[in-house]
Amino acid sequence: MTTTPLRLYQVGTFAAGNRLLDPSERTVQSSADRASSITSGHRACRGCGEALAARVVMDAAMRATGGRLVTVNATGCLEVFSTPFPESAWQVPWLHSLFGNAAAVASGVAAAMRATGRDDVRVLAQAGDGGTVDIGLGCLSGMFERNDDVLFVCYDNQGYMNTGVQRSGATPAGASTANTRPVGSGIGNAFGTGKNLPRIAMAHEIPYVATATIADLHDLEAKVTSAMSRRGARYLHVLVPCPLGWGSDASDTVRVARLATQSGLFPVFEAEHGTVTQVTPIRRRVPVEEYLRLQTRFRHLFTEPGRPDVVAALQAQADRDIARYGLDPEEES
């Protein structure tokens, strides 16, 4: 008789849930009693990656904290589409801060909790990449330095999207935005600019830094849960494709995020006290071109005569990160 050990099978590992899996191995998002922290009727664009990520992150944090959670939200897409006066999509205690001071407000909430002896209520701050890497960086750095008991989540859609797709410090090289067109000798964001915030956060040697995307809900939820099991300043950087700003199809939002990870352009990892402790390996490695071609912000790289030099430079960037983080199991061995 042939015996093959029964491993996880079918979609057990990679889809949100599965009828045959033990409920504890399914995602929070697959559960009928998830908090649905951001409910229907919000005004995010069709296929918005940030709306999806916010619900996944908040629901996982709600489960991890038993529902004792306060969230502070910087100005940005997430705040604009979820709370047009007088309506709110939030099903959790939610505070709106200025664009740049979400980290400071969250530090204040955490201090207030400490002052009132409420160590059971946890604080989670949310911001887009603009509110994190550009406008809010000073407050965030201070929050890290003081090791305030806050999980700060950046939903990175790589630009200022609701104001008309302007460049941010998180916009990738080569991408075209409303205000990068005339820069340099050609279209697209210049190389050698921008900020890698996960590494900046790691440089603060805070207890926990992680990256994730909406392409892997198991991984994203696990990181939120891990973050909420710790105290002190924690940072989670989530890649959220933006159909509007990236020029990708609304139905491709998760696929684009997946290709960002599988091409190596977006390394997925965890770090504790400044040291990388875990990486999510690439399962099916693809050339960066496969990722870039789905987005009109990179269209100029492929329309005649094309910019193979820029594509090659982006590929080199991906290859460097794959080697730096050890993302490709085959390359390792």
Add this chain to the structure above:
Amino acid sequence: MNLPFAVTLGPGSSRADHTGAWRTERAVYVQRTAPCGNACPAGEDVRSWLYDAESGGAGYEAAWRRIMETNPFPAVCGRVCYHPCETACNRGHLDEAVGINSVERFLGDEALAQGWRVEATAAPTGRRVLVVGSGPAGLSAAYHLARRGHAVTVRESAPVAGGMMRYGIPRYRLPREVLDAEIRRLLALGIQLEVDTPVTDLDAVMEAEGWDAAFLAVGAQLGHRTYLPAASAARILDAVSLLHGLEEGERPLLGRRVAVYGGGNTAVDAARTARRLGASDAVVVYRRTRERMPAHAEEVADAEAEGVVFHWLSTIERVEPEGLVIERMELDEDGFPRLTGRTERLAADSVVLALGQDTDLSFLGEASALRVSDGTIDTDRAFATTRPGVFAGGDVVAGERSVTIAIGHGRRAAESIDDWLAGRPPAPEADVDLAPYEALNTWYFQDADRAHRERLELARRSSTFDEVVHGLDRETALYEARRCLSCGSCFSCDNCYAMCPDDAVIKLGPPGEYVIDLDYCKGCGLCVQECPAGAIVMVPEET
């Protein structure tokens, strides 16, 4: 509203905003036909029974019962079917097709071990149906007719039921205990079996005994003969008689060197049988190439492993006392074989002809109103012959021939007979909406190499008729069932529910049951793109 001090307006909910109005397309859950079931000649709903089997435990019985809705011979088919389901399986594009056949065999064997039975689904109708022939077509028809409440009698000319399953397929592929057990279980539905009772004059039997309907499934029992210039001392037999005789206890004298002429599965069976009967050389002579051989590739590989030699592009010119004269062939530009004039000698003590099979329709008599062409009985789509109330299927009608095809004929003919007895028009053929590989999102499926069945050690394969292919154990059968991609059918992975940015998919609770809240669905299509099974499609909204 009781508002706190200094608050003049309470928070409203975003749910007041019906963002579904933005939509131009909506997502719709669909159930598409899986390629496996579509390709099954017996009509099994393969994807559904694999789904049941994936649960293991009680799921095995549910899976078996679902097979039994269409095919009363899972243990037989799990051994002898050439599994067109696996050829069609979408997983073949990903790594290797799901081992559907091996899971079916596991379920069939499990049913026999556990003694699972099926009952009739309808009360007795009082109608009497005669089935002529107890091969796969006849027994399948009898089974489905009996379950529908009809009184069925099967007449068989041989001393034991089974037809080609018994007299055509060697024991090393189908152990007789398995065949006997499945036939016994089938007959236990109350089917009358009369063996050693050939029907010699159909018209007389129909008139004298007052049958309400009849199903003719006498098979194709005659080996096709061809003219071969042969010396009188040459020993020439046909494969059908060889295999039949063997089943009745004969030990044919084939000699040490046996040549088999033909390229079908029967030729391979004959050659493998010759090896087991002691032939040191078993050579298959076939006029085309391996690629064009009708025999199943797996059978050919098994035969080669057992030492059978294949002479491709060869035809027998004449048979001499010491052996054969073979003429080499070559393929022309259109791929047709043509003679080259080059000959060679092949030493052989006997020649077995395996050139196809013919029907024996003498029982129809002269005056029959049944139309016959080219040695097969004419039938329509519903397997009705030109004589009202008489149906025919299996090898006796034109078309491809296999056990599984015959089982499918039997089932569909039984449905037609049931319709005819009730005076209902036949059900129209349903359109097939096939789930293509491109509709799947295979990212979500884990890499899982196929589990192959082990085979008997070679030494015993040339000396005994022990079964060659082993079964899967419980764990491996479960693993193999779970390799199914569930093409075109929801298997409750929750991706659509988990990934909707608008929280507009509602999970109802029972597996596979979701609804889309059209008040809020913006029609982004993310759920369609991320559905592993291709079970959601976008449909334009009416404007």
